Amino acid sequence: MKSIEELSKEMALDEFLKYVDDETLCPNNLGLTDDTVNCDDGDTLEICHNCWNTALKGIEFKNNSLELFQKKALPTLIKLQKAEEKYKKLNEDRKKLKDKLKEEMDRYNINKWENDEFSITYIAATERSKLDTKEIKEKFPDVFNICSHLSPVAESIRFKVK
Incomplete structure (x- = not known):
């Protein structure tokens, strides 16, 4: 039988616990100190797990977070990819419709129009002043x-469809 050191390098904690459950192993089978005060010789899975949790303190197992993430997240990623493609198409369609409305507003010299359902306002092209913060930081620290000043930025993810 392999040592706990060997097993902890090969397996993630969840894999290891499944292995010891399947093999009905106790911590003392691997040379670990167990919780013999509460041990019921494997009759109750919950008590066995408590015993293992005590015995495994300080032992680091293989990190399989990336593998688990890939496995669990793949269906969501596929749905997100499809949603992004739909979003991109809808955004293109939206831009074309707004351009068409702008052309019509230009043709009839309309700057604003509204009814109970819509409000359209023509906003003329202009220039905006921007500061180059990188340049200011270099020249005038x-x-x-x-x-x-610092302002909080909410956490987010960046997702790109290739």
């Missing part, structure tokens, strides 16, 4: 530090 004191000004940058005085004038800049």
Whole structure:
């Protein structure tokens, strides 16, 4: 039988616990100190798991988080990919419809129109002033530090369809 050191390098914790359940092993079978005070010789799975949890303190097992994520997340990723493709198509269609409305507003010289269901406002092209924060930070670090402030950014994920 392999040692706990060998098994912990080969298996993730969940795999190891399934293995000891299937083989009906106790911690003392692998040279570990178990919780013999509460041991019922394997009659109750819950008590065995408590015994193993005590015996395995400080032992690190193979990390299979990436494998588990890939396995569990794949159906969601496929759905997200399809949703992204639909979103991209809808966004293109939306842009074409807005461009068509803009053309009609230009043709009839309409700047604003609304009814009970819609409101359309023509916004003319303009220029906007932007600061190049990277350049300011390089050239005027004191000004940058005085004038800049941190603002919280919510966590998110970036997903790209290739």
